[in-house]
Amino acid sequence: xxxxxxxxxxxxxxxxxxxxxxxxxxxxxxxxxxxxxxxxxxxxxxxxxxxxxxxxxxxxxxxxxxxxxxxxxxxxxxxxxxxxxxxxxxxxxxxxxxxxxxxxxxxxxxxxxxxxxxxxxxxxxxxxxxxxxxxxxxxxxxxxxxxxxxxxxxxxxxxxxxxxxxxxxx
Amino acid sequence: xxxxxxxxxxxxxxxxxxxxxxxxxxxxxxxxxxxxxxxxxxxxxxxxxxxxxxxxxxxxxxxxxxxxxxxxxxxxxxxxxxxxxxxxxxxxxxxxxxxxxxxxxxxxxxxxxxxxxxxxxxxxxxxxxxxxxxxxxxxxxxxxxxxxxxxxxxxxxxxxxxxxxxxxxxxxxxxxxxxxxxxxxxxxxxxxxxxxxxxxxxxxxxxxxxxxxxxxxxxxxxxxxxxxxxxxxxxxxxxxxxxxxxxxxxxxxxxxxxxxxxxxxxxxxxxxxxxxxxxxxxxxxxxxxxxxxxxxxxxxxxxxxxxxxxxxxxxxxxxxxxxxxxxxxxxxxxxxxxxxxxxxxxxxxxxxxx
Numbered sequence: 124x125x126x127x128x129x130x131x132x133x134x135x136x137x138x139x140x141x142x143x144x145x146x147x148x149x150x151x152x153x154x155x156x157x158x159x160x161x162x163x164x165x166x167x168x169x170x171x172x173x174x175x176x177x178x179x180x181x182x183x184x185x186x187x188x189x190x191x192x193x194x195x196x197x198x199x200x201x202x203x204x205x206x207x208x209x210x211x212x213x214x215x216x217x218x219x220x221x222x223x224x225x226x227x228x229x230x231x232x233x234x235x236x237x238x239x240x241x242x243x244x245x246x247x248x249x250x251x252x253x254x255x256x257x258x259x260x261x262x263x264x265x266x267x268x269x270x271x272x273x274x275x276x277x278x279x280x281x282x283x284x285x286x287x288x289x290x291x292x293x
Numbered sequence: 294x295x296x297x298x299x300x301x302x303x304x305x306x307x308x309x310x311x312x313x314x315x316x317x318x319x320x321x322x323x324x325x326x327x328x329x330x331x332x333x334x335x336x337x338x339x340x341x342x343x344x345x346x347x348x349x350x351x352x353x354x355x356x357x358x359x360x361x362x363x364x365x366x367x368x369x370x371x372x373x374x375x376x377x378x379x380x381x382x383x384x385x386x387x388x389x390x391x392x393x394x395x396x397x398x399x400x401x402x403x404x405x406x407x408x409x410x411x412x413x414x415x416x417x418x419x420x421x422x423x424x425x426x427x428x429x430x431x432x433x434x435x436x437x438x439x440x441x442x443x444x445x446x447x448x449x450x451x452x453x454x455x456x457x458x459x460x461x462x463x464x465x466x467x468x469x470x471x472x473x474x475x476x477x478x479x480x481x482x483x484x485x486x487x488x489x490x491x492x493x494x495x496x497x498x499x500x501x502x503x504x505x506x507x508x509x510x511x512x513x514x515x516x517x518x519x520x521x522x523x524x525x526x527x528x529x530x531x532x533x534x535x536x537x538x539x540x541x542x543x544x545x546x547x548x549x550x551x552x553x554x555x556x557x558x559x560x561x562x563x564x565x566x567x568x569x570x571x572x573x574x575x576x577x578x579x580x581x582x583x584x585x586x587x588x589x590x591x592x593x594x595x596x597x598x599x600x601x602x603x604x605x606x607x608x609x610x611x612x613x614x615x616x617x618x619x620x621x622x623x624x625x626x627x628x629x630x631x632x633x634x635x636x637x638x639x640x641x642x643x644x645x646x647x
Binding site: 137140141142144145174177178181184185186188189190191196197198199201202205209243247 | 364365368369371372373374375376378380386388391395400403404410
């Protein structure tokens, strides 16, 4: 069960990395695309807690850092999604997450992830971007993530919780 | 999607998610009211109030849930080290090989995904094109019709432009003001008169007995007007008599229409002085008396083509071939006084004026 769950999560991360690069440019608005990898991390952290969330976030972020279109410093997304995994995993899990909870979590995760990523870039002076651009990208990314969240997060949550007999969606 | 096995609320007396939870747990919790749903979960606003946004650690789960500080620190340090290495290494950073490996794996996948996605993503555009094809076709057809129409009327427009140019030249040559008009009707041959109708009348300043000229020469005179049209008696009509002057000798005579309905039209010139013999090829122009008479002076009529005299007649006769082709009259000008009020542009010696 554990291995299957890990494999499914890894596959979801891989699909998210590929889709984010290949599919979403068709849907982008002002160049900002929904962060599917972040949503996968949120789904994993919501179902498994901050412990797994941190590791999942780090690995998924590393994949996002190294996948072809990326040209920034490796590790930025890893650290950012690590924080996201921690935050999303800290949401109380003793009840089935409702849709508002999922959406709010996605929004917070999107804001935190994008902000950490941007802050790391500012600290490391990776790309020379202005604060206004960063804020605009974070805001638009947040909106797009929340819009896509119901389509991506809910199926993922159902899929991942199906491995947990105690916390199963019916 | 209802929760099949609602977890008990966190508290010291619960064993955490690992505890034995079975279908028997469906019994509602004590103290719940009618706002709680069938599955024991709050509905509506009550549920919103219970948004579990706060971090709550179940004691039994503490070990499982809380990430060890060492793990977080290790991951953070790894990430920071990666960034630092990548930053310091530049193009030859140690991350590049990993980047290459991941690229080798993910790159082809992205290519495949793109190949799959691109046609699907293009579907909306395709449908959009389908729905707008009709509009495009209608627009193109209208444009095509307009262009064809323009192409077909192009020679006509050119001819008319040439005629107006000719009228301009004539007006400048004669130093007169012209009301441009088009011949819209020819009198029937059965009436045995050679008249045409032009599309300018009193509203354009045309009055009876005005001279009508074409770029090539004299056409005739106005014999009747309505508000918007005028009837012009052509000089070739049998009833038409024009005072004429032979160009080379200034000799005067009277031109009468041959009245022949067959082409080519001809005019007969009776000279007053019988001793003068006009030469063939002499140009005959109107005699006239300023702008007062039916015919203004100096308008070319035609050339002398034949001369003959009969012993019975006291005058010599000449046959004049008119400059104007009366079978192809189109644009003509009516000579009007300079201060004429007209509803259309006048062609004057100085050009077109309104």
